[in-house]
Each structure stands twice: as structure tokens, then as C-alpha cells.
Amino acid sequence: MANHSTSHPTHVQHHFVDSDQQFDSAKLGMWVFLVNEILFFGGLFCAYIVYRAWHPELFTQAATELNAFWGAVNTVVLIGSSLTVAMAIRSVQKNQIKGLKINLLITIALAVVFMVVKGFEYAHKFELGILPGELYTYEGIEHAQAAIFFSIYYMMTGIHALHVIIGIGLMWWIYVRANRGEFSSEYYTPVEITGLYWHLVDLIWIFLFPLLYLIE
Amino acid sequence: MATAEVSNTRTLKVKRFKPSEDPKKTYLTEEKGLWSWLTTVDHKKIGLMYLGSVTLFFLLGGVLALLLRTELLTPAKTFIEADTYNQFFTLHGAIMVFFVLVPSIPAALGNFILPMQLGAKDVAFPRLNLASFYIYVIGAIFTFFALVNNGLDTGWTFYTPYSIESNSSVIWVTLGAFILGFSSILTGTNFITTIHKMRAPGITWGKLPLNIWALYATSIIQVLATPVLAITLLLLTMERVFGIGIFDPAMGGDPVLFQHFFWFYSHPAVYIMIVPGFGIISEVITTFSKKHIFGYWAIALSSLAIAFIGFLVWGHHMFTSGQSAVATTVFSFLTFLVGIPTGIKILNWVATLYKGSIEMKTPMIYVFIFLFLFSIGGFTGIMLGSLAADIHLHDTYYVVAHFHYVMMGGTLIALLAGLHFWWPKMTGKMYNEFQAKIGAALIFIGFNMTFLPQFIMGSQGMPRRYYNYIDQFTIFHQTSTIGSYILGVGFLLIAYYLLVSLFRGEKAPANPWGSRGLEWQATSPPDLHNFDHTPVIINGPYDYHKPMEEFQLGLADSGHNGHDPSHDATGAKQEVVSN
Numbered sequence: 001m002a003n004h005s006t007s008h009p010t011h012v013q014h015h016f017v018d019s020d021q022q023f024d025s026a027k028l029g030m031w032v033f034l035v036n037e038i039l040f041f042g043g044l045f046c047a048y049i050v051y052r053a054w055h056p057e058l059f060t061q062a063a064t065e066l067n068a069f070w071g072a073v074n075t076v077v078l079i080g081s082s083l084t085v086a087m088a089i090r091s092v093q094k095n096q097i098k099g100l101k102i103n104l105l106i107t108i109a110l111a112v113v114f115m116v117v118k119g120f121e122y123a124h125k126f127e128l129g130i131l132p133g134e135l136y137t138y139e140g141i142e143h144a145q146a147a148i149f150f151s152i153y154y155m156m157t158g159i160h161a162l163h164v165i166i167g168i169g170l171m172w173w174i175y176v177r178a179n180r181g182e183f184s185s186e187y188y189t190p191v192e193i194t195g196l197y198w199h200l201v202d203l204i205w206i207f208l209f210p211l212l213y214l215i216e
Numbered sequence: 217m218a219t220a221e222v223s224n225t226r227t228l229k230v231k232r233f234k235p236s237e238d239p240k241k242t243y244l245t246e247e248k249g250l251w252s253w254l255t256t257v258d259h260k261k262i263g264l265m266y267l268g269s270v271t272l273f274f275l276l277g278g279v280l281a282l283l284l285r286t287e288l289l290t291p292a293k294t295f296i297e298a299d300t301y302n303q304f305f306t307l308h309g310a311i312m313v314f315f316v317l318v319p320s321i322p323a324a325l326g327n328f329i330l331p332m333q334l335g336a337k338d339v340a341f342p343r344l345n346l347a348s349f350y351i352y353v354i355g356a357i358f359t360f361f362a363l364v365n366n367g368l369d370t371g372w373t374f375y376t377p378y379s380i381e382s383n384s385s386v387i388w389v390t391l392g393a394f395i396l397g398f399s400s401i402l403t404g405t406n407f408i409t410t411i412h413k414m415r416a417p418g419i420t421w422g423k424l425p426l427n428i429w430a431l432y433a434t435s436i437i438q439v440l441a442t443p444v445l446a447i448t449l450l451l452l453t454m455e456r457v458f459g460i461g462i463f464d465p466a467m468g469g470d471p472v473l474f475q476h477f478f479w480f481y482s483h484p485a486v487y488i489m490i491v492p493g494f495g496i497i498s499e500v501i502t503t504f505s506k507k508h509i510f511g512y513w514a515i516a517l518s519s520l521a522i523a524f525i526g527f528l529v530w531g532h533h534m535f536t537s538g539q540s541a542v543a544t545t546v547f548s549f550l551t552f553l554v555g556i557p558t559g560i561k562i563l564n565w566v567a568t569l570y571k572g573s574i575e576m577k578t579p580m581i582y583v584f585i586f587l588f589l590f591s592i593g594g595f596t597g598i599m600l601g602s603l604a605a606d607i608h609l610h611d612t613y614y615v616v617a618h619f620h621y622v623m624m625g626g627t628l629i630a631l632l633a634g635l636h637f638w639w640p641k642m643t644g645k646m647y648n649e650f651q652a653k654i655g656a657a658l659i660f661i662g663f664n665m666t667f668l669p670q671f672i673m674g675s676q677g678m679p680r681r682y683y684n685y686i687d688q689f690t691i692f693h694q695t696s697t698i699g700s701y702i703l704g705v706g707f708l709l710i711a712y713y714l715l716v717s718l719f720r721g722e723k724a725p726a727n728p729w730g731s732r733g734l735e736w737q738a739t740s741p742p743d744l745h746n747f748d749h750t751p752v753i754i755n756g757p758y759d760y761h762k763p764m765e766e767f768q769l770g771l772a773d774s775g776h777n778g779h780d781p782s783h784d785a786t787g788a789k790q791e792v793v794s795n
């Protein structure tokens with residue numbers, strides 16, 4: 001528990017006693033942040049629950065407009081990326097920096113695939129006139145609140161997609177830092193907490209997919 | 217050199233570090249210049265920057281309030297249009313809640329004091345701390361933009377459907393508050409982590425200052441409630457941009473759902489505002505009673521209880537909004553429950569005074585003002601929580617008086633107590649005690665004159681948010697307006713003597729109040745890294761029956777910046793000075 005700033009390894013910031021304290025703090029901070037993310041999405045899930053309770057028939061009807069096949073593909077893609085990000089952390093723990101970089105690149109690629117698929121899904125809906133709220137012009141669903149279902153759909157998947165994009169940026173940044181040789185089995189805090197974030201993004205999709213695509 | 221049993225498992229070599237009365241280097245003398253302030257990651261400077269911004273906003277909100285009160289001098293139009301009046305009260309409310317009260321105690325005073333009370337060099341994430349300040353500034357810019365561009369007239373509650381239709385700059389303010397929310401979340405995250413991971417050796421959960429317990433409870437509420445506000449405001453913004461319809465009755469959406477969302481944040485938010493105030497009261501009351509706090513655990517845990525129950529009562533803002541009768545009854549019952557932990561605190565504070573040697577310094581005077589005003593605020597809250605009474609009192613001046621008694625009489629008075637308490641530590645200067653007492657008296661008189669009449673006219677049916685009224689209420693409104701001018705003078709006086717103290721104030725000793733709190737064992741103002749040594753704690757923060765020496769211990773081998781550790785107890789003082 002000494003407080004010598006002289007004995008600090010370079011990655012330890014001045015206000016921490018040692019590397020462990022810094023690592024534990026970063027991890028706890030990230031967990032707290034994830035709790036707050038869950039509540040953020042919680043508001044949307046809450047809106048979903050309320051409207052589904054009021055208009056169950058709307059939800060089953062509207063869900064048929066969503067393409068369960070591509071949704072499933074995206075689910076597999078994201079779960080795969082969670083695996084590769086876990087492998088990236090494992091690699092750096094074992095000091096295999098090459099493995100870290102490769103796994104990061106695969107994760108980024110999978111995330112991009114997810115976004116591309118999502119992009120095609122959105123484009124298809126825009127063509128049909130399935131837009132959120134007032135912009136909604138589609139006539140295939142006979143329900144007064146049909147537009148609201150898609151508002152909820154776009155809010156949920158849109159904010160999720162935003163998280164995916166941020167995740168891509170974060171992983172790219174980690175990759176660049178790994179290239180610069182900043183990480184080793186001694187110090188990989190940013191890798192670990194980015195991984196935690198990515199798992200959450202994945203987890204949220206695992207809830208979104210059945211709730212939006214798979215209801216009958 | 218002595219040894220101390222810190223926990224059952226470790227034995228540490230400690231020695232006494234007496235804080236220097238005449239520090240050569242402080243956080244104010246190192247890293248000087250505007251740029252070093254703007255880019256600092258020092259929690260103390262960030263705290264002061266928050267304090268400055270909060271003060272600016274308070275000035276702005278305060279001027280708006282005085283304009284509102286002036287309009288209400290006469291029953292008919294006095295000098296501004298009804299529309300202008302609507303914009304003024306909206307901005308007054310939004311500014312005071314989101315830009316003043318929410319960040320005031322945690323982000324300004326808390327930032328400064330929390331790491332010091334933990335014996336840490338900084339918060340866990342100093343750069344995030346600075347980021348949260350700039351996020352606050354960006355949020356502020358959005359709101360200023362609204363101010364010059366069209367104003368805002370929805371009330372600080374942004375109720376739909378009006379907030380969807382209004383021509384004013386709703387989006388700018390909702391986005392501003394949305395951004396601000398992130399600043400609040402980041403501060404909360406930072407504090408939770410700091411409290412868990414950065415405590416100096418010997419600070420167990422049972423030896424945490426109650427201020428820390430209060431900030432801990434507050435941070436939990438911030439992290440759990442603020443994201444819900446964020447999503448609500450985002451949905452409202454989308455409602456205005458795309459007309460997504462979720463809250464819009466015209467499209468089959470539900471405006472009451474908006475109210476649920478809003479109050480799910482905003483009721484807990486009132487505890488974000490008041491609970492840190494509770495922390496300050498606990499610190500000040502023990503220091504000026506020179507006595508151990510009564511019921512340490514009761515006060516510590518009641519903060520957490522309030523944080524928890526506070527999440528279950530939001531429906532009491534919607535008794536008249538068409539909520540189901542069952543929900544209303546349950547919410548009413550839960551609202552009564554939340555009064556219990558609050559009452560526990562008040563009783564424990566009063567019991568702390570018993571047989572203490574009470575010293576009536578300015579911070580302590582504010583504590584007494586707090587106890588008086590906040591109790592009135594709390595009790596009237598319970599009244600509003602009872603269904604039959606609320607049907608009559610909802611949306612009247614009675615509610616206005618209630619929340620001003622708790623927010624201003626509670627939070628703001630606690631903030632003033634804390635500001636006067638820690639001012640010598642933060643600035644190294646003493647303020648003029650006599651002028652400070654006059655200031656406190658003006659605030660107390662002005663406050664009661666302003667808001668006591670509002671209870672009466674509210675219960676007689678004067679609705680809130682109107683720019684005119686029937687003759688019957690004239691006397692109450694005029695008393696209230698004059699009271700608000702007295703309040704204004706009080707605040708100006710406070711600003712005056714505090715500013716004067718900065719330039720001409722007497723030099724503050726390290727521990728002017730004889731407190732046992734750890735933050736008082738640093739120099740005034742503190743060193744850049746708070747302490748020259750790693751503090752070691754063996755007593756609780758309120759153990760006034762123990763000698764001061766036992767509160768000045770630090771790791772024996774912890775010279776700052778790796779200094780030669782071979783000092784003995786008598787050399788300790790030189791060690792501090794020679795740095």
C-alpha cells in the first residue's frame with residue numbers, strides 16, 4: 001500500500017496506489033456505466049411493454065413485416081463477435097498480442113456485417129413507406145397505432161445501432177493502441193472494459209430480436 | 217514512530233503529520249493561469265469551476281425569479297405579457313433544477329471534498345471528471361440558445377401534448393437537459409467507483425463520513441434515474457422531429473405515459489438534490505456541537521432507504537392525471553413511507569445537539585435554518601401525499617411553497633452551510649463572520665416572507681403558473697414579492713463578503729473549526745495532491761472525545777514524490793513544510 005510515485009509502472013496514473021487499484025476501479029466504473037445503459041434501454045423496453053399490453057394484436061401483425069431470417073443472421077453475427085472479443089481479452093491476458101489484433105479485427109468485421117444487414121433492412125422498409133411516426137405511409141397493416149409500433153422499433157434498433165457504431169470506433173481505437181504496443185498481460189484494462197461494453201451491446205440485441213421479430 | 221492496527225489483517229507503520237499552517241505550495245499556486253484551469257484534471261479545481269458555473273446560473277435563475285415576483289405585485293398585468301411570464305417561469309424552473317440544484321452539492325462541493333474525505337489524491341477518473349464539466353457547459357450552451365431563440369414556455373416538466381405543439385425552442389432545452397444528464401451520470405459513476413476503490417488505509421465503511429454516505433446514495437440515484445430522463449427527453453425530441461407519436465394523443469399515443477416517464481426520474485431527482493444536503497448537515501452539526509453524531513448507522517442507512525423508496529413514489533405527482541384508483545392509493549401509501557427515513561435523520565440530528573457544546577458559527581446557523589425550513593417542507597409533502605387533500609391542493613401555490621421549502625429551504629440552505637463551512641479550506645481565507653450572520657438572517661426572513669404566504673393562498677385556491685390573480689390574493693402576493701427582494705439582498709450580501717474575503721480575508725488556519733474530519737487535516741488551501749502523505753485512519757470521523765493527534769496519522773514511509781522516508785515523529789512537521 002505504499003504511495004511512492006517513483007515505483008509506478010508507466011501505465012499507472014498518479015492518483016492510484018498501484019496497477020491493481022487502477023484496474024479494479026476501471027472495471028467497477030464500467031459496470032456502473034453498464035447499469036446505467038440498461039436503464040436507458042429500460043425506458044424503451046417499458047414503452048414496448050405498455051404498448052404491447054394495450055395492443056397485442058398490433059404487435060403480432062406488425063412483426064410479420066420484419067424479416068426474421070435476417071434478424072436471425074444478425075443475431076448469430078453478434079454472438080460470434082462476442083466470442084471473438086472474449087478471445088481478444090484471453091489473448092492479451094496470455095500476452096499474445098497478435099491474437100489480440102486478429103480477434104479485434106474479426107470483431108470489427110462482424111460488427112460491420114451487422115450494420116450492413118441492418119442497413120438493408122432499413123432501406124427496404126423505407127421503400128415501403130414504413131417510417132417512424134408521422135412519416136409512416138405504409139398501408140399493409142390495418143391498425144390505428146401501426147405507426148407507433150414502428151416508432152418503437154426504430155428507436156430501439158436505432159439506438160442499438162448507434163451503440164454498435166460506437167463499439168466499432170472503440171475497437172478500432174483499441175486496435176490502434178495494440179499496434180503501438182501499449183498492451184501486454186501486465187496492462188490491458190481498456191481491452192477488458194471495451195469487451196464488457198461489447199457484451200452488453202450484444203446482450204441487448206438478444207432481447208430485441210425475439211421481442212421485435214419473433215412474436216406471433 | 218508508532219504502529220496502528222488498521223484492520224485485523226495488516227499492521228502499518230504510521231507517524232503524525234501535522235498540517236502546516238503556512239503552506240508554501242498549494243493547488244492554487246501550482247499550475248497557474250487560465251489554460252491550466254481549463255485543462256486541469258484536479259478534482260478541486262473542477263469543483264471550483266462547477267461552483268462558478270452554478271453560481272452564474274443561480275444568478276440568472278434568480279433574476280428571472282425576481283422578475284416573476286415583480287410581475288405579481290399587482291393582480292392584473294404589471295409589466296410583462298402573459299407569454300413572457302410563461303417563458304420566465306419555465307426557464308427559472310429548468311435552470312434552477314437542472315443547472316443549479318442537481319449539480320450544486322455533488323459536482324461543486326462534492327467534487328472538492330469527496331476525495332479529501334477519503335484520503336485520496338483524486339477521484340477515480342479525473343479526465344472523465346473534467347469531461348463531465350465540459351458536457352455540463354455544452355448543455356448550458358444549448359439552454360442559452362433556447363433563451364435567445366424563442367424561449368421556452370412548457371414549464372420545467374415538459375408535459376405532452378403541449379410540449380409537442382409549443383412554438384418555443386423545446387428541442388434546444390430538452391437536448392440541453394439530455395446532455396446535462398450525461399454529466400450527472402458521469403459524476404455519479406466516478407463517485408461510486410472512488411468511494412469503493414480509493415479509500416485511504418483504515419477507512420472502513422463504518423468510518424466513512426456521513427457526507428460520503430450521502431454522496432454515495434445520491435450517486436446511486438443519479439446512475440439509476442438519470443438514464444430514464446435521458447431516454448424520455450430523447451423520445452420527446454424525436455416526437456418533435458419525426459412525430460413518433462408515443463406520447464401524442466393525436467396519433468393514438470399516451471401523454472400520461474410521458475408523465476410516468478418524467479416523474480420516474482424527477483421524483484428521484486428531488487432526492488438527488490436533497491440527499492447531498494443531508495450529508496453536509498451531518499458534517500456541520502457534529503463539528504459545531506463537538507460531539508459524536510447520534511445514530512451514525514441510522515443516518516447512513518436512511519440515505520440508502522430514501523434512495524430506494526424514492527424510486528417507488530413517482531405517482532404522487534399524478535394523482536389528478538387519470539391514474540387508476542389502485543395505483544393512486546399505493547403511491548400515496550409509499551409517499552408516506554418515504555417520510556420515515558427523512559424523519560429519522562431529523563431526529564438524529566436534533567439528538568446530536570443534546571449536551572453538545574454548540575458554537576453558533578455561520579455554518580451552524582444555516583443548519584438550524586435548514587432544520588426549521590426543511591421540516592416544514594417535508595411535512596407539507598406528507599400533506600400533499602394524502603389523496604383527498606391533494607385533489608384540492610394540486611397545481612396550487614401550496615405545491616409551489618412545498619417544493620421551495622424543500623429545495624431552497626433544504627438543498628440551497630445546506631449548500632450555503634457547506635459553502636461557509638468549507639470556504640476556508642477551499643480558498644484559504646476566512647470570511648467576515650458578522651456580515652455572514654446578517655446574510656443568514658436576511659435569507660431566513662426573506663425566505664419565510666416569500667413562501668409562507670404561498671401556503672395560505674395555495675390552500676385558498678390560488679393556482680400556480682398564472683401571471684394574474686383575483687384581488688383577494690393581493691396581500692399575499694405582495695408580501696411574497698417583498699420577501700423575495702429581501703432574499704435577493706441577502707444573496708448579494710453573501711456574494712459581496714465572500715468576494716471580499718478572497719482578496720482581503722484573513723488567512724485561514726488548517727482547521728479553523730476544530731473538526732475531526734479528514735479533509736481538515738490537509739493544509740488550507742490543500743496541496744495539489746491533497747495530502748503530503750497517505751493518511752491512515754484509526755478513529756471514526758466524529759470521535760470528538762479522542763485527541764486531535766490521533767487524526768493526523770499517515771503512513772510513515774510515504775514521503776511525497778518518493779522523499780526520504782526516514783523521518784521520525786518530530787521530523788514530520790519539517791517534512792510537510794519542506795515540500
Ligand code: HEM
Pocket residue numbers: 373486487489490532533551552554555558593594595596597598600601602606609610611615618619622623626627
Ligand atoms: C417528505 C418528503 C416529501 C414528500 C412526502 C413529498 C411529496 C410531494 C407530493 C405529494 C407532491 C405532489 C403535489 C402535487 O403536485 O399535487 C410534491 C411535489 C413536489 N415536490 Fe415533494 N415531497 C417530499 C420531499 C421533496 C423534496 C426533498 C423535494 C426537493 C428537494 C421535493 C420537490 C418537489 C417538487 C419540485 C414538486 C413539484 C413538482 C411540480 O409539479 O413541478 N419534494 N411533493
Ligand SMILES: [Cu+2]
Pocket residue numbers: 482483486529530532533
Ligand atoms: Cu415527488
